[in-house]
Amino acid sequence: MPNREVLLYPDARLKLNCAKIDPCSCKAREIAQDLLDTMDCAPPRTVGIAASQIGEMVRIIIVDTSRNPKYAGSHGLLILVNPRITEAEGNQVFREGCLSIPDYTANISRHNHITVSGFTLEGKEVMVTTSGFESVVLQHEIDHLDGILFLDRVAQVKTDLFRRKSH
Ligand SMILES: [Zn+2]
Numbered sequence: 001m002p003n004r005e006v007l008l009y010p011d012a013r014l015k016l017n018c019a020k021i022d023p024c025s026c027k028a029r030e031i032a033q034d035l036l037d038t039m040d041c042a043p044p045r046t047v048g049i050a051a052s053q054i055g056e057m058v059r060i061i062i063v064d065t066s067r068n069p070k071y072a073g074s075h076g077l078l079i080l081v082n083p084r085i086t087e088a089e090g091n092q093v094f095r096e097g098c099l100s101i102p103d104y105t106a107n108i109s110r111h112n113h114i115t116v117s118g119f120t121l122e123g124k125e126v127m128v129t130t131s132g133f134e135s136v137v138l139q140h141e142i143d144h145l146d147g148i149l150f151l152d153r154v155a156q157v158k159t160d161l162f163r164r165k166s167h
Contacts, residue, residue, distance in 0.1 A: 003041040004034050004054040009101045009149060013055055018145040021058040023081035023119035031056045032079050032121055039064070042099055047071075048137045050144030053100050059083065061141035065134045074134045080126070083118030083142055085111075087129075094136045095162075096150045107160040108153050110139045 007014055021028050031051050039049050045068045051060040059082045065074040090112030097105045113131040116138050120126055130138065140150060154160050 002034065003037045006038065006042070006049075006053050006099045007055055009098075009151070011100070013057065014052060014100055014144070014149060015147040016052065016057055017147050018050075018052050018057045018059045020082050021060065023121055024123040028058070028060060028081055029121055031058065031060050032062065032081075035060065035062045036079075039067075046099060048141045049099060050141045052144050052147070059145045061138075061145065063134065063137050063141055065137055068133075071133045075128060075130065078128060078138075079121060080116065080118035080128075081121065083116050083138070083145075085114050085139070085142060086117050086127070087113075087115040089113050090131075092132070092136070094133065096136065096140060097164075098140070098150055101149065101151065103164055104151070105162045105164060106150055106154045108136075108140075108150050109155065110136055110153075114138060116142070 035049050047065045047067050048063045051058050061080050064077045065071040066076045088111040092112040093107050093109050096108045114135045115129045117127045
C-alpha cells in the first residue's frame with residue numbers, strides 16, 4: 001500500500017469527528033499499513049499520525065516515539081484502533097509539531113500521565129500507561145480523531161506559537 005498524501009491545515013476534513021471502526025476489518029488493516037507507509041516517507045523523527053490526516057475518517061492512530069532517538073525508552077510502535085484516554089493526571093508543556101501544520105510549532109499544555117485503552121488489529125484490547133513525551137504524542141493523535149488540532153489548544157498565540165524557520 002502506498003504512501004498517502006497528508007491533509008494540510010486548513011483542510012476541513014481535519015476538523016471532523018472520526019467514526020469507530022472494526023479493528024479486525026480489512027479496511028482497518030489497510031489504513032494502518034498506509035499510515036505506516038506515510039510515516040516512513042514523512043520527515044525523520046515523525047512520531048505519530050492519525051487516520052484523518054490521510055483523509056480516512058476512522059479512529060486509528062500510530063505512535064512510535066522511538067523514531068526520535070531522544071525518546072527511545074518508550075513502548076515503541078503502537079497501532080491503536082478506537083483509542084480512548086481512560087485516566088489522566090498532572091500537567092506538562094511540550095513544543096509540538098504536526099505533519100498537517102508544517103509551518104508552525106507551539107507550546108501546548110497537556111496531561112502528564114495517561115492511560116489509553118484501545119484495540120490491536122487482531123481485536124485484542126490493550127492498555128497503555130505512559131507519561132512524558134509519549135503521553136503528549138498519544139494525546140495529540142487522539143485529538144485528531146475528534147477534529148482537534150494543536151492550534152486549537154494554543155493558550156497565547158503571541159507567546160506560544162512559533163513559525164518554523166525553514167523547511
Ligand atoms: Zn498532528
